[in-house]
Amino acid sequence: MVRQDETPEGSARLELVDGVSLLHPEDAVFDAMLSGWERQQRGRRLEPDTIKERHRIVRRFAVFSGEYPWRWTAAHMDEWSTSLIAEHGRAKSTIRSYQGAVRQFCDFVTSPHYAWAEECEVRFGTHPVQVCHEWNTAVHLEDYEGDPDRRPMTREEVQALLDYADDRVEAAVRLGRKGALTAYRDATVFKTIYGWGLRCREVSRLDVTDFYRNPKAPELGGFGNMHVRYGKASRGSGPRRRTVASVMPWAVESLEDYLVNIRPRFRHHAGHRAVWLTERGGRLQPREIEERFAAYRDALGMDRELVPHCLRHSYVTHLIEDGVDPKFVQEQVGHRFASTTAIYTGVSTDFTNTMMRRALERAFAAEEETK
Template identity: 60%
Template sequence: MHQQKVALAGSARMELVSGVVQLRPEDAMFDAMLRGWRAQQKSRGLKDETIDPRERLIRRFLDFANEYPWQWTPAHMDEWSASLTSEKHLAPSTIRSYQGTVRLFTELLIDARYGWGPACEEAFGAYPVSIAHEWNTLPHLQDYEGDPEARPFAREELQRFLDYADDQVARAVKSKRKGALAAYRDATLFKVIYGWGLRRTETSKLDVVDFGRNPKARQFGRYGTLNVRYGKAKKGQPPRRRNVLSVMDWAVQAVADYVENVRPRFGFPDHPALWITERGGRLQPGSINDRFEAYSDALKLPKGLVPHSIRHSYVTHLTEDGVDRRFIQQQVGHECDSSTALYTHVSDDFMNTEQGPGPGVRRRLTRKDPMMAAKLDYHWHLRKVMADRGMLSTTDLIPPLKERGISLSSSQVYRLVVERPERLSLKILMTLLDILDCTMDDLIEPIAVAGSATKPKKAAAGGASASEGVGDLRPRRARISGVDR
């Protein structure tokens, strides 16, 4: 028995309808080719946002050549590439990308498995040929072909930029106009981009719950790690995830202050986003660009500095501070050392050696590093733990305490539950753990604080509307290492 031959996704057999006379057979064949190419890309897991621009480019090439694909020749590629260079003045990397797209399309057409060659020859007496060759397309000779003006922030530039963002909060409050909350949010957002080395989209898609604890850095409390769920994806693949460890104490303090004191004032407690607009939506990457450009223009910073330069600065500054290159590579989600080298202007030969920085420079961040040092404070969660177990009144704690030999008045129990105890006997603490069947971590949450352990100013209970502004709250200042303050 003969096995039935299965047509590939994107083949002429799947896209062409037999026995139908087309009014414009050339256009019908070209449209069928594009449908087939789309089906073939879909089968590889590529998404519409990748496929659509490719299809538009092929249509533009068709218009330029003024011929159909079975009539294209290498001369058409030569002329088109020359026009991209001399008339449109496109960057070499862009031209190479365009040439690669045309190459992908024509490779599908000339692949015998898809059957487009015989179909064209039968219909038009001609068939597609390869038009993109090594001698008429741009080679990829350099790892980096971006704008030469693009670079990381100098430390002083970044400090000035972050300080200016902080100052906009006080300016908005003083002018008695709306916008103080948004300015506070954005000032914190730029610190988070730098403090965790993030891209714009990664930052935009953060949720409040993406922060977590790091058992090796307990001083950071619930902000010890950041789960980046929307990292840069490879074509046809879902976004790549990574966990980024917190290494800058002032950045942790800034985001903790924002989450606890400012984020509730937007008035949308059920929205998961870390960065929320005053209308209750998630802040988009375009808005990050707009705010960055406004601040950059006000400070007259070089045009080569863009939001992504903040991420480059994270890599560069940690490298200059002697942090282990492997650690930095994992933090920013690079698969190769050479990618990290592009951020720091360090040669591939240096980054790809096993030795790397000398023993006097190379190190990993540890709890003893100055960058990781922080004064400790704590949150007392007794009231929350009681509520989780159905004990909604402070007096509910009196009977079980008495059963275990501890007699406290109702006022003493009230202070124990509602206020943060400065002195607490181990006997009472162990008794609470027994009554509530919880752990020490459930009751006591260590946190990092800036300078003296002053109590943070809390938002009004239940959150406040955006129109109430930020009151006396001001953003926690950045402290870029190596900058004199």
């Protein structure tokens, strides 16, 4: 007999009361399983949004299969995966995420530590099994599974985008139109994404207190370093923080000018910490950044595959082209692995040819020395 104080959080013994007859036992047990799984995940200190999303996926799988977890089979997973690919066109990474949620739920309800299999055997004469296996789920074989058309922007494209953004400001001011402030803000947002290699969410969540001096770069004043507090999270964990050193003085000048001369003109700026404010006094959201980028991109006739994240790719590529140490670039953009940074890099033909020429010259010099 397992004592109460030895029963782990999320177990059937804690979620279901012994001797109580359930009005709708199948639904009640399934809900109790999800409740127990939530407790177990909270005990592992996973983020609430992660837990909520996993529960949503498990319920979707249950609806698709038309069965309760103790009657799920590997065939149900096969059919669901086929539907996700053929009918819904889900990306590989999305499918793998869905399958991963179901796999973890099955791990939980089949574990003897939580006694759900035993409970189901008593109530329904059967028990849950693991339905996700190597042969019927997607495997993470590639470092990058995003859109293959996604690429860094060339220096010329970056310059054209930033010039166009500046032109929108001048046009609004010249014509006396409402929107000059937001146009100036958006132009500075794009310069900041490129100048520090940020993601949309990272730039959106910047506060006015996220900049400070770097003793190694006194000429940059209070903008020598940027504190990114909402970096991309690892699965189930909170946002990762990092410090990004400022390496593009022109971007620092642009950001400082915005904070000193433009941001104070926005309504409610004094009571708000956000760097990027809306005309109503709220924080600029990633979706709004993406929409403005798309409008400028389309006006310039650029590839529709280009998105704000491509500016981050460009930051990595252009620093590498300029001879910056790849390890430094990796730390700047917050990549845990050098292979991820390599994926972002799309060096130009000129850079490749220069590197090839240097390699050939070294090889020829070595041959000469051996003669």
